[in-house]
Amino acid sequence: MDSCGLIVEYNPFHNGHQYHINQARNVSNSTCIIAIMSGNFLQRGEPAIIDKFHRTKAALHGGADIVIELPYTFAVQNSDRFANGAIQTLNKFGVSSVCFGSESGSMDPFFQAYxxxxxxxxxxxxxxxxxxxxxxxxxxxxxxxxxxxxxxxxxxxLSKPNNILGFSYVKAIQEYAPTIKPLTIQRKNNDFHDESINGSIASATSIRKQILQSDSMDDDVHNAIPIETLHQLQSYKDKTAIWHDFEQYFPLLRYRVLTMSIKELQNIQGVVEGLEYRIQQTASDALSFVDWMHKIKTKRYTWTRIQRIFIHILTNTKKDENYVDESPSYIRILGMNKQGQQYLNYHKKNFDVPIITSIANTTHSMLAIEERATKAYYSIIPAKLQRKMFKQELQGPIII
Amino acid sequence: MDSCGLIVEYNPFHNGHQYHINQARNVSNSTCIIAIMSGNFLQRGEPAIIDKFHRTKAALHGGADIVIELPYTFAVQNSDRFANGAIQTLNKFGVSSVCFGSESGSMDPFFQAYxxxxxxxxxxxxxxxxxxxxxxxxxxxxxxxxxxxxxxxxxxxLSKPNNILGFSYVKAIQEYAPTIKPLTIQRKNNDFHDESINGSIASATSIRKQILQSDSMDDDVHNAIPIETLHQLQSYKDKTAIWHDFEQYFPLLRYRVLTMSIKELQNIQGVVEGLEYRIQQTASDALSFVDWMHKIKTKRYTWTRIQRIFIHILTNTKKDENYVDESPSYIRILGMNKQGQQYLNYHKKNFDVPIITSIANTTHSMLAIEERATKAYYSIIPAKLQRKMFKQELQGPIII
Structure with missing residues (x-):
């Protein structure tokens, strides 16, 4: 039973992702598509627009057979570490191939570059x-x-974001999982970072921007995402009254930084080279999250790197909690369909790490970070709803 | 030039406080009334309804000649430690007497009890x-x-709150400052904890309750406070749009506790005997601050003791920052009138600790706590206003 792994964030799941799944199934000739997805916080150091559970539902309806979670400790990291975590997890889950999008759609240039x-x-x-x-x-x-x-x-x-990520996957495969066959398909239209929606295949960035700026989903958005993503976005908003955006965390982050000692800030993951002083000194004068970012930004630090630090501050993730050089010690299944369940039944005796489907009754320290991250993610909604939304972490996987 | 010290919180300054100042001036026969006042957080573990600067103005208009600040590290503590810090500071500031309110208005019972x-x-x-x-x-x-x-x-x-506090003052005087003459006046009407306003002499608790519940100041409130307190309460509200109440800090506190490790919570001042587990376990289900308090409360811990812990969590004050056994190493003047300025000029060569009038350009570690406490206090108002309000910490004393 061959399976193909996709490394994704689905923030949110859109028509381009749908195309990716369909193409991956074709080129890999696999019966099972396994998407490894970042949780509530993403590689670029951002909160996801809706939580991982609602994004999982959209992905399953979009054709993924199993959605597994890329642990926080790999997800909110630079592209090499992100790729290492994802490839190693997919490898432990027994995928035969990994399929990613690239500018050219050909593997040869990646192999040559490597x-x-x-x-x-x-x-x-x-x-x-x-x-x-x-x-x-x-x-x-x-x-x-x-x-x-x-x-x-x-x-x-290798100056294009998608090629950089793809190249990280190829490197990780060569180094950690040489039995996985890397496959690539050519991306359709729209650049990774396009800021406005342009047709039915649009970047996730442009879709988010349009949704967050208008606080609604207009025809352009409808046109760029499957109907089930629309339902999940709407359902999340109905339950919590919000779509997540970094600005909503600004009061918490500012409060937190202003009441931390320099030593505590130094201990936060990603804080290096005296950045603790820069972050704290700019906090008092920052009028918004973006304003704060601009005050910290220099040539030396990318925007996403600083954003990742803010996510680590928000989740109180410390340097000594960095498990990134370890390989994953469990696999968390967020959701699956019938096909996925069959795959799991067929392979479950071959996994050398435990398969978990909720964070209830588990004691792994990586899951303590996961729990904290989820609580931090929901911290901007009313207390009663936080409790309700958090319960999703304790339930079994989503089955469709 | 004789001076009389009063130990106060003025939350807010009311007619009973006015009476206290007038009586203290009479019984002590002093030319200078020195009020040592808790800052933005109070002995009962609560945020003050308006900040220390606006409360200082009300106190000066009410007849205090100098208002000095009781440092956070003494203010948010049980009554004995609170009293020790206040008496030692007043002693260093050279007061001849200290005058406090009691049920009987006579010192003899205090001496006998001691x-x-x-x-x-x-x-x-x-x-x-x-x-x-x-x-x-x-x-x-x-x-x-x-x-x-x-x-x-x-x-x-000694089951009455005012007598307990008074007795703490007497003990502190005997132990740390035997040259200070303790004086007491009989309290007028209204119990310390009365919950509703009853005439022109009302408890601060009842005044706060009425203001916060109606989010306005009605005739009963007008009747119980001097006009200048009314102005300061109104002025603060005009600037920040709020009067402070613990519930406003609930989202921050809940976020903070849910993202702390047990070890970090153990390190917070006042957290003993496994309370860290109780506080964290109840956090997820708490729907409001008061609800959370009820979930934590047991016979063993008083309401105020738990509230003080929450203030220490809010301000991130750790056990190793407890300077309570040290005597004050500076005196911070919040405000004064002409009489107060004369007193200061007359005595300034006799003080054995520095007199400071702002926290700018000082490096004492107790002031680092003060700065953090003030930032935490303002953390619930918009960023732009936080910056503006915080600047009061950096300006000289209030002079009327």
Whole structure:
């Protein structure tokens, strides 16, 4: 029973994701599509617009057979760590292939790039180091090295976000899971970061922006997402009265930073090189979350890196809670359909880590972070609803 | 130049406080009345209804010549520690006497009680210990001992809050400042904890309750407070749109407790005997601050003791920041009138601790707590206003 893994965030699930699932099923010739999805907080250091349970439902209706959760400790990390966590988890879950979107839709450029970098790893490391000490951010420093090595021309432009992520997957597969077959399909239209919806295949960024700015879902949004995503977005809003956005967490974050000691701030994951002072000093004058971000931002730190720090502050995740170099020690199933249940029954004796379907009655320390993250995520809705929404964490998986 | 010290909270300043100042001036025959006042958080573990700066203005208009601040580290503590901090600070500030309100208006019963307890200190300690191990709260345990020793009959009933506080002052004077002359005046009407306003002399509790419940100041309130208090209450509300109440901090507190580790909660001041588990376990189900309090409350812990813990959680005040056994290492002047300025000029060479008038450019660690406490206090108003209100901490004293 062959399965194909997809690494996703579905924030929210849209027509492009639907296309990705359909294509992945075709090119992998798999009977089971397994989506590993970030939970309530995402790789770019943002709260998801609706919670992981509602996003899981949309994904299952969109054709995923099983949705498993990428633990917080891998999800809210840079692309390499994110990819390592996702690939290792999919590997433990027994997938035969992984399929991701790229600009060209061909694997060869990825393999070539991997080979080039592998063969010049010493030069790569030295160039990267030089660029970093020149004050560049990590992605900018890496892109500059790719340029030097000729990896921003031709079929694989490693300055494009999707190619960077794809390349991280390929590296992780080579290093941790060489039996997984990497597959890629060409992306349809719309850039990763497009800010406005343009037709029926639109970026998640543009869809979120339109929804959050108008606090409603207009025809453009309807046109870009499957009807079930619309239902889940609406259902979440009906229950909690909100769609999540970083600004809603600003009062909590500001309060928190203003009452933390410098030492406590230093202990938060991702806080390095004196950033604790910069974050605290700018807190008093910040008038909004975005204003605060602008006050902290320098060439050296990417926007997403600072956002990830804020998520770690929000969830009180400390440096000594970083399990990112460990491989996943459990697999959490968020939801599945009949096909997924069959896959699970067929394979369940082969897994070397426990399969869990809720965080009730488990004691793994990674799950303590998960619980805290979920509570932090819901902290901006009324107490009564927080309790109700949190109960989803304690129930079994979503079955459709 | 004789001065008389008053230990106050002025939450808010009312006609009874006005009477207290006038009487203190008479019985002490002093030219200068010095009020030592809790800052933004109070002895009973509550946020003050308006900030310390607006309460200082009301106090100066009500006849206090100087208002100095009782540091957070003494203010949000049980009555003995509160009294020790206040008496030691007043002593360093050179007061000749201290005048407090009591049920009888006579000092003799206090001296007799002090003597009785002093002479039976071993018996007292043993009885107290027995009562505590029977699961009584500290005040209940102490009251039971007073009863056994015959100290709840006659002129000094040590089950009455005002007498308990007064007795703490007397003990602190005997132990730390025997040159200060203790004076007492009889309280007018209204019990400390009266919940409804009854005439022109009403308890601060009843005045606050009426203001917060109706979110306005009706005729009863007008009747119980001087016009300047009315102005300060109104002015504060005009600037910030709120009067402070614990419920407003509930979302922050709940978020904070739900994202703290048990170890972090254990490190918060006042958290003992496994209370950290009780506080965290009840957090998820609490629907309001009062609901949460009821869920935590047992016979062993008084309401105010639990409230003080919540204030320490809110301000992130840890056990190792407890300076309560140290004597005050600075005196902070919040405000004064001409008379107060003369007193200060006359005495300033005699003080053995620095006199400060703002927290700008000072590095004392007690002031770091003060800064954090003030930021936590304002954390429930919009960011822009927080910044504006906080600036009061950096300005010189209020002069009228």
């Amino acid at each position: 080979k080039t970098i592998k063969n010049s790893s010493e030069a790569f490391d030295n160039l990267l180091k030089d660029n970093l000490s020149d004050g560049l951010s990590f992605p900018d420093a890496a892109t500059a090295v790719y340029e030097t090595l000729g990896l921003t021309e031709g079929n694989l432009d | 003597k009785t307890i002093k002479n039976s200190s071993e018996a007292f300690d043993n009885l107290l210990k027995d009562n505590l191990s029977d699961g009584l709260s500290f005040p209940d345990a102490a009251t039971a001992v007073y009863e056994t020793l015959g100290l709840t009959e006659g002129n000094l009933d």
